Amino acid sequence: MSAEQQLAITSQRMFGLGWMRGTSGNVSVRDGDDLLVTASGVDKAALDATHAVRTSMLGEALPGQPYRPSAEARVHAAVIAATGASAAVHVHALSAVVAASRWPTGVTLADVEQLKGIGRAAHGDRVTVPVVANSQDMAELSDRVLGALGAGVPGVIVAGHGLYAWGGDLDEAVARTESLDWLCEYALRIDALRP
Amino acid sequence: MSAEQQLAITSQRMFGLGWMRGTSGNVSVRDGDDLLVTASGVDKAALDATHAVRTSMLGEALPGQPYRPSAEARVHAAVIAATGASAAVHVHALSAVVAASRWPTGVTLADVEQLKGIGRAAHGDRVTVPVVANSQDMAELSDRVLGALGAGVPGVIVAGHGLYAWGGDLDEAVARTESLDWLCEYALRIDALRP
Amino acid sequence: MSAEQQLAITSQRMFGLGWMRGTSGNVSVRDGDDLLVTASGVDKAALDATHAVRTSMLGEALPGQPYRPSAEARVHAAVIAATGASAAVHVHALSAVVAASRWPTGVTLADVEQLKGIGRAAHGDRVTVPVVANSQDMAELSDRVLGALGAGVPGVIVAGHGLYAWGGDLDEAVARTESLDWLCEYALRIDALRP
C-alpha cells in the first residue's frame, strides 16, 4: 500500500472512532526524504490518497502540491525530527481533552495493562501522559510538545485541543493513539466512581 | 455527485452518528433556484436520492413531488434565506438537547480548539451556542431560530428537540454539525467532572 | 424484500446499535396468516433469512421448521394480537433497563420532540413509558405486557430485561424502538445533570 493510501485509511479509521469530527485532526508519515501530511480542511471520512500533501521534513509543502497541508504539519515535523519517529497522528479525542481538564499537569497512570500499548510497563511504572497548553502559533506549540518528551510517553495531550501520538510507522502511531484514548477514558471512569 | 445523492449520503452519515434515530432529523441543500429537502417520515438509514423533495426557497413542495418534504422544511428555508447559507442539517443529537437542559440560556464555550470548526477563534473568544424554545408552529420556530443569529454561531439548539446547523455547502453544514456536537459533549463532560 | 429478509436486516441493525449482544433480542413480523419470528439462540449479527421461523399467530412453530423460534415468540404474538400491530421488536437496550431501575413505576417524559416518534405529542402530553416486572413464564410475561397497554405507548420496558416495541410494519416498530431508546437515554442524562 502506498504511503498516501495509508494516510487515507488512517484518517477514515480515526474518523470512525469519533476523533476527527468536522475536518479536525491530521496524520503524517515519512516517505523517503519527504513528509506526507493530510490536506487542510478536508472531511476525514472522505479523505483519499490524493489529499496526501508532500512536504519537506520541516512540514512545508513542496512546489506544485494541489492542496495545502494541515496547519499543524509543522508540529508533526518537529515531533518526527526530535523523536526519530516516522509517523504521527493528531486527533480531537474527547477522552484526552477532558482528561487534560481534570488533570492539567498530566494524566498519571499505573498498574494497567494497556500501558504496554505505549511502550511502558504494566506494573511498577508510574506514567504521566503530559499535558501542554494550546497555541495557535505552530512554532510555540511545537516547542511545547517537544518540551514534554521527557515524560517518556510517545504522545502528548494539548489542553483544550487534542492528542498527538507517534511511532516507528503509521501502524504504531495508530496503536499508540488508541491506547492513549483507552487510558484517558479509563482514568476518567475510575475517577468518576462512587463515592 | 448530484444534490439528491448528497442529501442521501448526509442522512446516512447522521444516522450512523446516532443523531437521526426513528426517522428524526432532516437535511436541505440549494439546487439552482430550488431547495431540496429530505422527505418526511423516512428512515434515514435507508433514505436515498429519490427521497429528496424539490421545494421553493420557502420550503414548499413544487408540484408533482412523490413525497412530502419534512415539516421542518420551512425552518431550513428561513435559515438559508437569512444567512445566505446553501445547506442546513437538523439532527436530534442527545448532546445538544442535554446541554440545552443544563444551560437553558445558551451553551458558553471558550479556549477550545474545536470552536474553529464553527468559524470562531480557539482563544480569546467567548462563544455562546444559542438555545431557543421548541414550537410545533414552523413560523414561530423559524422566528426563534432567526432571532438567535446574533450569537454569531452557524447553528442553534432547539430545547427539548435538537440542533440546526448550516453552511456554504452541505460539507460545511455537516462539519459544523459535528463540531457543535463535539462542543456540547465536551461542555457536559467538563461540567460533570469531580468535585 | 421478503419478510424473512426484513427480519434479518432488522436483527443486524439492532445488533449494530448494541441492543442484541450475545444472541439476545428477537424480532417478529406478520406474513399472511402466520407470524415470522427470529430463531432462538442465533447471533444477531449473523442472522439471515433462513433463521426466520414460521409460527402460528400464537407464536407456536409450524411443522417442519428447521429452527426453534425465540422463547419470547409468545409475547410477540400476544402483543400483535392485542394491539393490531404487524411487527414487534425486543431488544436488550441498556438505556431502557437502566431507566427502569431508576424509575420502577414507569419513565415519565414531557416536552420533548422525540415523543412524536412514539405517536405522542411533543408538548402538553405527559407520557409514561410503562415498566413491568420480568418473568420466565411467557404467559405471565405476556399478561404483564398486555396489562401495560393502557399507557398509550407502543412499547413497554421489562425491568431487568429489555424493551418491547411494535408497529404497523417492521419499519415502524424499529423507528419506535429507536425513539424509546433515545427517550430513555435522554431521561437518564437529564437526571444525572448537576446539581
Add this chain to the structure above:
Amino acid sequence: MSAEQQLAITSQRMFGLGWMRGTSGNVSVRDGDDLLVTASGVDKAALDATHAVRTSMLGEALPGQPYRPSAEARVHAAVIAATGASAAVHVHALSAVVAASRWPTGVTLADVEQLKGIGRAAHGDRVTVPVVANSQDMAELSDRVLGALGAGVPGVIVAGHGLYAWGGDLDEAVARTESLDWLCEYALRIDALRP
C-alpha cells in the same frame, strides 16, 4: 469457514466493539489436536487468517509458524484444558476493567435477564463474576484464572487488564464476552444512579 478465518472475523468484531484497541486482546480456538491463537502485536482490525498461529494444547507455537502467538496463549490453553471449552476470547473491555476497580472482589449480579447469556438463571441466582489480580507471569496469571473457575461463570476479569471468556465454540465464547460486557456496563450504570 476455516478455524483461521473464524479467528480473524472474531478479532475484527471485537475490534469493532472497541475492545481490542492498539493491538490489545487475543482469541483462540481448538482445531483438531492443536490450538490456534492470534498472533502477537497485530492490529485486530487488520488481522486475517494468516495471523492464526498453530500451537500445542499448552499454547506453545508449533515449528515453522511465521508469527509468534500472543504472549497470553498460555492462559488460553490453561482455561481450555481446565474447562473443556474449545475457544476463548480475551478483550480489553473498559466496562470490565472499570467494574473490577469498583468491585475488586467480584462483580455481583442478580435478577437480570442477560445472566442467561452466561449460562446462569435470570432470577434466584446470585452470580459473582470473579476478579483476579493481573500478572506478567503467564503461569501465575493462568493459576489465578483457574482459581476463579469455582464461581461458575464462563469468564473472569483480570483487574487493571481485561476480560477472558470461553465457550464450547467460538460463537459461544463471543456471545459470553458480549454478555459479560453488557452485565458489567449495566452494573456500573445502576451503581451510578442518583442518589
